[in-house]
Amino acid sequence: MIKNISNLGDAALYCDFGSEVNKEINSKVIQYFKSIQKENIDGVNNLTPSYNKLIISFDLRKKNFQTIKKLIENLNVTNDDKLDTNRIKIPVCCDENFSLDIKRLEEKLQLTRDKIYEKFFGKEFFCYMTGFIAGMPFLGDLENELQAKRLETPRVKVPKGSVGLTEQFANVYTFESPGGWNIIGNTPQVIFDSTNENNPNLINPGDLVTFEQITKDQYYNNDE
Amino acid sequence: MNKNYFEIKRAGINTTFQDKGRDNLYHIGIPFSGAMDNRNFQISNKLVGNELNFPIIEFAYQGPLLKYFGENINFAITGDVKFIIKKKNNAIEGNCYQSFTLENGDELDIISTNKSVYGYLAVSGEFDVNYQWSSCSVNTKANIGANNGKKIKDGQNIYISNINKNLSDKKLNYINTKIENIRVIQGTNFDYFSDKGKKIFFEKEFVISKLSDRMGMRLEGPKIENIVDTNIKSEGLLKGVIQVPADGNPIIMLSDHGTIGGYPKIGVVISADYDKLVQLTPGSKIKFKKVELADAETLFKLYDLETENLISQI
Numbered sequence: 072m073i074k075n076i077s078n079l080g081d082a083a084l085y086c087d088f089g090s091e092v093n094k095e096i097n098s099k100v101i102q103y104f105k106s107i108q109k110e111n112i113d114g115v116n117n118l119t120p121s122y123n124k125l126i127i128s129f130d131l132r133k134k135n136f137q138t139i140k141k142l143i144e145n146l147n148v149t150n151d152d153k154l155d156t157n158r159i160k161i162p163v164c165c166d167e168n169f170s171l172d173i174k175r176l177e178e179k180l181q182l183t184r185d186k187i188y189e190k191f192f193g194k195e196f197f198c199y200m201t202g203f204i205a206g207m208p209f210l211g212d213l214e215n216e217l218q219a220k221r222l223e224t225p226r227v228k229v230p231k232g233s234v235g236l237t238e239q240f241a242n243v244y245t246f247e248s249p250g251g252w253n254i255i256g257n258t259p260q261v262i263f264d265s266t267n268e269n270n271p272n273l274i275n276p277g278d279l280v281t282f283e284q285i286t287k288d289q290y291y292n293n294d295e
Numbered sequence: 296m297n298k299n300y301f302e303i304k305r306a307g308i309n310t311t312f313q314d315k316g317r318d319n320l321y322h323i324g325i326p327f328s329g330a331m332d333n334r335n336f337q338i339s340n341k342l343v344g345n346e347l348n349f350p351i352i353e354f355a356y357q358g359p360l361l362k363y364f365g366e367n368i369n370f371a372i373t374g375d376v377k378f379i380i381k382k383k384n385n386a387i388e389g390n391c392y393q394s395f396t397l398e399n400g401d402e403l404d405i406i407s408t409n410k411s412v413y414g415y416l417a418v419s420g421e422f423d424v425n426y427q428w429s430s431c432s433v434n435t436k437a438n439i440g441a442n443n444g445k446k447i448k449d450g451q452n453i454y455i456s457n458i459n460k461n462l463s464d465k466k467l468n469y470i471n472t473k474i475e476n477i478r479v480i481q482g483t484n485f486d487y488f489s490d491k492g493k494k495i496f497f498e499k500e501f502v503i504s505k506l507s508d509r510m511g512m513r514l515e516g517p518k519i520e521n522i523v524d525t526n527i528k529s530e531g532l533l534k535g536v537i538q539v540p541a542d543g544n545p546i547i548m549l550s551d552h553g554t555i556g557g558y559p560k561i562g563v564v565i566s567a568d569y570d571k572l573v574q575l576t577p578g579s580k581i582k583f584k585k586v587e588l589a590d591a592e593t594l595f596k597l598y599d600l601e602t603e604n605l606i607s608q609i
Contacts (some may be wrong), residue, residue, distance in 0.1 A: 077483060078588055079536070079560070079563050080480050080533060080535055080563030081563070081566050081588055082566055083533055085483055087315075104322065106380040116319060117318060117320070117327075118319070119321040119531030119554060119555065120322055120531075121529055121555060122530070123528060123530075124528075124530040124531065125531075126533070128321070128533055131592070132599060136592075184337055200529075200555070201324050202296075202322065202323065202531075202553070202555035203529070203554055204437065204554075205325050205437040205439070206323060208497055209529060209550075209555070221525075221526055221540075221541070221557060221558075224542045225540060227354070227506060235520050237526075246436050247436070248436060251512075252552075253541065263324075265439050265444070266440065268428060272323055272324075
């Protein structure tokens with residue numbers, strides 16, 4: 072199922088599952104991720120599943136690229152890991168102060184902001200992966216008309232709660248962070264809770280997410 | 296109750312608790328963190344007789360000014376750091392890689408790092424810190440780790456327990472060397488860049504930008520031209536990965552890096568050069584030098600052995 076394994080630097084395996092991004096390929100990535108996690112391989116210190124890649128990093132004091140590669144190639148990957156699916160609703164305010172890149176998107180997409188919001192809020196998203204910053208969910212898939220590239224120079228600071236679009240994906244900045252996504256609004260919802268060590272993420276891979284537009288008043292009166 | 300503590304009279308610029316960092320959380324978006332310069336972190340602990348992974352205080356550029364209250368305690372500072380120990384009747388300039396004793400009422404003024412970024416303060420005891428996912432390392436972006444995941448602030452107290460009663464003097468003869476050539480393995484998107492871009496990457500000088508921190512090091516210099524796509528499908532990152540966004544200026548991922556990124560990877564800094572890379576100050580000029588995987592593995596073994604040797608000399 073892995074198309075190709077190469078090295079990323081001297082302390083990681085780069086497993087390529089194919090060039091496309093779709094739920095089938097992503098499910099394979101997640102199956103591998105779960106199987107390797109269960110193996111608890113000595114010296115492996117991190118697994119990063121993404122849309123169509125899995126990066127396995129290891130402690131160079133204990134293992135090297137060749138030894139880990141062999142282990143992964145000979146691994147029996149089970150198919151029985153069904154993704155646990157939750158349905159989650161995220162409130163978003165699109166006030167001028169929050170929708171930092173809506174003008175850029177109007178120009179790039181040749182759509183009015185009303186049209187962009189109508190399409191965005193009418194959609195149910197699938198969570199492919201979490202990461203970049205703690206708990207950030209990568210949600211797909213946006214239709215072609217809403218797809219835009221990242222900013223050419225990433226922002227040094229994107230505000231916490233920002234909801235952004237890039238290519239066929241949407242996400243939420245769970246913390247203030249550098250980043251290059253097109254920001255269309257902001258949510259008051261807590262997406263990542265570090266005090267809950269066993270389950271810090273509100274949204275996990277496989278979950279289904281919808282966004283709900285709220286007013287500025289509702290944003291500031293949120294219980295959070 | 297605990298009676299040994301530092302009063303922070305001046306916190307410094309970026310002063311945090313760190314240990315070796317936390318594993319196995321990339322998949323939920325939490326990076327390793329941990330001390331940026333792992334060698335100097337471990338040496339600081341050894342100089343005060345601690346286990347190598349004890350929490351220490353990491354500072355960048357300007358360090359903290361601390362007033363100590365409690366029973367006698369040893370401390371050591373590693374890196375390339377100017378600091379002064381102020382006693383009741385005199386003040387002496389301290390040396391890095393040497394343990395000193397603090398008595399009740401003494402002040403330790405960590406003035407600055409010299410032409411380097413990070414320094415480490417270890418004490419012969421345990422800082423009272425909270426752990427998250429088995430590490431105290433502070434990640435200020437996600438507010439994880441000791442001190443509620445925040446930098447140490449002016450006016451706060453830092454408590455210390457289990458002080459080691461055996462205050463033996465320890466010293467190491469060691470001088471941090473600087474590097475200008477950073478050794479790099481080609482990245483997974485190396486062929487996204489034009490021949491000219493590839494040449495520039497391995498032949499020209501880059502200057503470290505002021506917009507550098509524990510997350511990443513931004514570089515300025517000749518632009519590296521991308522001929523395929525300036526975006527990739529977002530995928531995992533590691534410390535040392537060099538991404539090139541559309542503006543052609545490389546960014547090197549450091550210990551608090553985002554776990555996932557969408558810019559093409561032109562290269563990865565080898566593990567052997569990471570500790571020295573992070574110590575380079577803004578304005579420093581660097582060049583990238585290409586190495587193969589097998590060489591990188593050997594170079595790391597040598598570097599790791601050298602670190603072990605240094606530690607065993609203490």
